[in-house]
Amino acid sequence: MEFLAIAFAGVLGNICSILSLSTTSTGWFNSLCSPGDISSVLGPHLSSGAHIYLPGSDQFTQATTRWSAYQAPNFTVIVKVATESDVGETVKYANKQNIPFIAVNGGHGAIRSLEDGKTATIGGGALSKQITDSLWTKGKQTVTGICECTSLLGPGLGGGHGILQGRYGLIADQFVSLNVVLANGSLITVGEESDLWWGLKGAGHNFGIITSATTKIYDVPDDGVWSYIRFIYTHDKVEDLYEAINTHLLKNGTQPVDFFSYSLFFNLPSLDPDHSLIAFFILQGGTASVESQYADPFKKMGPVMMKGDHGSFKDIAKWTDMATDSPPSLNNSFFLFEGYSVQGVQSIPSDSTAFPHREANLLVAPVVTYEPGDKKLESEAFQFGETLREIIFQGSDEKEMYSYVNYASGNEGPQSWYGYEPWRLEKLRVLKEKYDPDNRLSFYAPFV
Numbered sequence: 001m002e003f004l005a006i007a008f009a010g011v012l013g014n015i016c017s018i019l020s021l022s023t024t025s026t027g028w029f030n031s032l033c034s035p036g037d038i039s040s041v042l043g044p045h046l047s048s049g050a051h052i053y054l055p056g057s058d059q060f061t062q063a064t065t066r067w068s069a070y071q072a073p074n075f076t077v078i079v080k081v082a083t084e085s086d087v088g089e090t091v092k093y094a095n096k097q098n099i100p101f102i103a104v105n106g107g108h109g110a111i112r113s114l115e116d117g118k119t120a121t122i123g124g125g126a127l128s129k130q131i132t133d134s135l136w137t138k139g140k141q142t143v144t145g146i147c148e149c150t151s152l153l154g155p156g157l158g159g160g161h162g163i164l165q166g167r168y169g170l171i172a173d174q175f176v177s178l179n180v181v182l183a184n185g186s187l188i189t190v191g192e193e194s195d196l197w198w199g200l201k202g203a204g205h206n207f208g209i210i211t212s213a214t215t216k217i218y219d220v221p222d223d224g225v226w227s228y229i230r231f232i233y234t235h236d237k238v239e240d241l242y243e244a245i246n247t248h249l250l251k252n253g254t255q256p257v258d259f260f261s262y263s264l265f266f267n268l269p270s271l272d273p274d275h276s277l278i279a280f281f282i283l284q285g286g287t288a289s290v291e292s293q294y295a296d297p298f299k300k301m302g303p304v305m306m307k308g309d310h311g312s313f314k315d316i317a318k319w320t321d322m323a324t325d326s327p328p329s330l331n332n333s334f335f336l337f338e339g340y341s342v343q344g345v346q347s348i349p350s351d352s353t354a355f356p357h358r359e360a361n362l363l364v365a366p367v368v369t370y371e372p373g374d375k376k377l378e379s380e381a382f383q384f385g386e387t388l389r390e391i392i393f394q395g396s397d398e399k400e401m402y403s404y405v406n407y408a409s410g411n412e413g414p415q416s417w418y419g420y421e422p423w424r425l426e427k428l429r430v431l432k433e434k435y436d437p438d439n440r441l442s443f444y445a446p447f448v
């Protein structure tokens with residue numbers, strides 16, 4: 001049984017404050033402000049496994065807790081759905097009452113079936129860990145994000161980077177068909193014969209709620225062995241380090257296929273009170289230790305710390321502190337440079353999906369953390385992040401800023417998320433007019 005939480009989001013405040021802007025729907029919004037009525041109106045249309053949660057309940061809090069507090073929607077009701085029909089009924093109901101809604105991936109979902117050893121059907125709320133673990137028991141794997149706590153479809157609808165992308169492409173490239181509840185509440189199955197297929201793979205958040213995805217799966221090669229090595233360097237090594245990364249690893253997108261290298265700037269006053277440190281990771285598949293041709297240049301550079309191990313693909317989340325039970329080792333701000341291998345991504349024609357950044361070899365992201373609840377601090381943190389990003393942008397040869405939609409802060413704009421070639425946004429807008437003319441799905445990197 002799959003669960004995907006749909007939260008009704010009052011983006012202008014809570015539903016009661018929308019009420020003050022509305023004259024036609026007053027009766028309804030009044031009733032929404034009185035807990036219980038939504039249950040009696042929508043409840044009978046939902047399956048027995050569905051739940052409606054109102055503010056004040058533990059389940060509501062759990063369903064609305066986000067990794068980032070920045071520009072968080074102000075949820076007023078959570079409908080935790082259990083069937084595809086629940087999603088359709090909830091969307092129809094929200095439309096009838098003109099209530100904004102958004103899918104919140106509740107992190108519940110399972111692999112429904114492994115059809116023929118080449119594809120699996122995965123519930124719309126499934127998390128990376130559930131997918132990797134279930135496939136692993138059958139000797140299979142697929143592309144997921146590195147963090148065990150993110151879903152498959154949240155990243156996948158915007159492209160979806162993962163460690164296996166060098167071999168197989170993005171998460172979205174694995175989709176074989178998607179069951180989608182459209183903005184009008186109808187359920188359709190979308191495959192490559194549909195015009196919507198193109199838009200779902202890169203701008204999918206704007207077109208529907210995915211209740212399940214049939215995706216490609218692959219045999220685990222080489223017993224799934226992976227190894228890693230992690231170095232920590234002091235700030236004075238920064239130029240040598242990035243010169244070596246470019247020369248020995250990334251090599252203009254020719255880093256080996258089963259490979260992932262990334263670095264991050266972070267602060268650790270106990271090691272250096274005055275400067276940032278740089279952590280640098282190399283992960284390599286198919287070998288019990290990172291090959292010396294890749295590791296040696298970095299060993300010679302004099303790291304202050306070095307650590308490594310080998311295990312299976314499933315250990316990677318633990319090594320990189322991205323496992324569900326990892327300690328919060330990076331709870332301060334950091335600056336991330338991710339070097340995924342790109343062969344699988346770049347083997348797919350750029351114009352064949354709405355994901356516009358196939359030619360990019362690096363993902364660069366400042367991650368600024370702050371205590372939530374203080375608007376002034378939030379604004380300062382945002383400005384700080386913008387400044388850091390601008391420094392990197394100015395230092396690059398790029399004329400336009402390209403933003404991976406799933407890492408975006410929100411102010412970059414549609415061209416930056418979906419591509420500067422005019423035909424890309426035109427094509428998306430034609431699809432939007434056809435599949436969501438009332439712009440009901442408009443809260444995640446919208447382009448209209």
Ligand SMILES: Cc1cc2nc3c(=O)[nH]c(=O)nc-3n(C[C@H](O)[C@H](O)[C@H](O)COP(=O)(O)OP(=O)(O)OC[C@H]3O[C@@H](n4cnc5c(N)ncnc54)[C@H](O)[C@@H]3O)c2cc1C
Pocket residue numbers: 004067102103104105106124125144145146147149150151152153154155156157159160161162205208209210211406407443444
């Ligand atoms: C710790 C961390 C690690 C990350 N690692 C990676 C990574 O390795 N690779 C990568 O590409 N990105 C990564 N990201 C970015 C990630 O892609 C985004 O944060 C993404 O939005 C997470 O999706 P979610 O479903 O888990 O979260 P949610 O906040 O629940 O969903 C995000 C968006 O997706 C929509 N959505 C979710 N499920 C569905 C669905 N079934 N149908 C329709 N819409 C849906 C939601 O409505 C929302 O708009 C990471 C983020 C974090 C915080």
